[in-house]
Amino acid sequence: xxxxxxFRSVSLTIVATLASTLVAPAQMAPELKIEPQATVKTKxxxxxxxxxxxxxxxxxxxxxxxxxEPNLIPLTLKWTGGPLTDGVIAYPKPLLEKYTFSAGKDISxxxxxxxxxxxxxxxxxxxxxxAAQTGTLRYQACNDRMCFPPKTVNVNVTVSVE
Amino acid sequence: xxFSAHSVKPGRFFLLLALISGIAVILGTxxxxxxxxxxxxxxxxxxxxxxxxxxxxxxxxxxxxLSDYKGKVVLLxxxxxxxxxxxxxxxWFTDFQRxxxxxxxxxxxxxxxxxxxxxxxxxxxxxxxxxxxxxGDDKTSDQYGSVEALPTTFMIDRDGRIASIHVGLVDRKEFxxxxxxxx
Numbered sequence: 230x231x232x233x234x235x236f237r238s239v240s241l242t243i244v245a246t247l248a249s250t251l252v253a254p255a256q257m258a259p260e261l262k263i264e265p266q267a268t269v270k271t272k273x274x275x276x277x278x279x280x281x282x283x284x285x286x287x288x289x290x291x292x293x294x295x296x297x298e299p300n301l302i303p304l305t306l307k308w309t310g311g312p313l314t315d316g317v318i319a320y321p322k323p324l325l326e327k328y329t330f331s332a333g334k335d336i337s338x339x340x341x342x343x344x345x346x347x348x349x350x351x352x353x354x355x356x357x358x359x360a361a362q363t364g365t366l367r368y369q370a371c372n373d374r375m376c377f378p379p380k381t382v383n384v385n386v387t388v389s390v391e
Numbered sequence: 392x393x394f395s396a397h398s399v400k401p402g403r404f405f406l407l408l409a410l411i412s413g414i415a416v417i418l419g420t421x422x423x424x425x426x427x428x429x430x431x432x433x434x435x436x437x438x439x440x441x442x443x444x445x446x447x448x449x450x451x452x453x454x455x456x457l458s459d460y461k462g463k464v465v466l467l468x469x470x471x472x473x474x475x476x477x478x479x480x481x482x483w484f485t486d487f488q489r490x491x492x493x494x495x496x497x498x499x500x501x502x503x504x505x506x507x508x509x510x511x512x513x514x515x516x517x518x519x520x521x522x523x524x525x526x527g528d529d530k531t532s533d534q535y536g537s538v539e540a541l542p543t544t545f546m547i548d549r550d551g552r553i554a555s556i557h558v559g560l561v562d563r564k565e566f567x568x569x570x571x572x573x574x
Contacts, residue, residue: 330475374560376541378471379505
């Protein structure tokens with residue numbers, strides 16, 4: 230590539246970056262993502278495990294399920310429907326981190342990619358075949374200098390009971 | 392790839408430098424999106440826009456309008472009990488209220504807690520907040536440009552115009568300087 234073209238590409242990239250910086254809202258809430266999950270195959274009368282693979286964008290954290298302050302909103306998974314019952318939820322091990330706003334105190338948080346695992350029992354009377362296991366995941370995220378309102382995302386896992 | 396500097400015109404080279412400098416200046420001013428606090432210095436009087444009036448209720452159910460404070464410098468703070476950075480600023484604001492209230496200044500806190508007064512009232516008592524707090528709503532947030540990141544603070548001049556906006560935790564001195572300039 231001649232330098233002239235190279236220069237043109239670099240210039241266009243810079244202009245595009247500049248434009249996106251100006252157009253993008255200055256402060257947007259981070260989006261928590263849950264990886265799509267393969268169908269969970271299980272049998273009646275046996276245990277079943279559902280692992281949600283969750284991630285937050287770099288630079289953000291969410292309160293853990295056991296926040297260090299009572300007014301902080303915990304990471305909370307609730308299963309609301311589906312063939313799997315009696316779920317026991319295991320949240321990720323929290324990190325204790327200090328932030329600009331925490332005044333030297335440790336804050337119990339989750340960051341980056343983490344798993345939330347639920348161990349269910351599949352009742353012997355459960356109908357066989359595919360079904361949706363549904364729930365919600367509530368979180369409240371911040372970065373070092375600002376926080377965003379709590380959000381709730383839907384969780385939907387396909388379960389196949391044999 | 393031919394990277395020979397001899398094949399680029401000097402004018403273009405300086406254009407590239409200008410673009411890079413421009414980006415650096417802009418990012419230095421507003422910060423990287425999503426991560427950095429935004430502090431905008433006091434606008435010139437001619438550039439200030441009227442702060443939208445609102446009608447929100449305090450803990451006693453009394454209706455409070457922003458226009459009730461016309462003639463005063465108002466520090467309008469959007470905050471929430473679950474917002475750690477807001478908790479750092481609140482003691483500053485109680486100090487400012489104490490220090491400047493007799494000079495025509497007030498702080499007005501707009502709580503964005505979904506839980507309402509059951510969450511906010513104990514927090515106000517615990518933090519010994521000495522200024523008026525009202526419960527915010529989506530309408531008011533939208534009026535002020537869809538306030539999402541907290542804290543977001545508007546400095547409003549005596550004529551009810553927005554003189555500066557601060558998004559995220561900024562330095563106490565920046566608020567103090569702004570108040571003193573506006574008084």
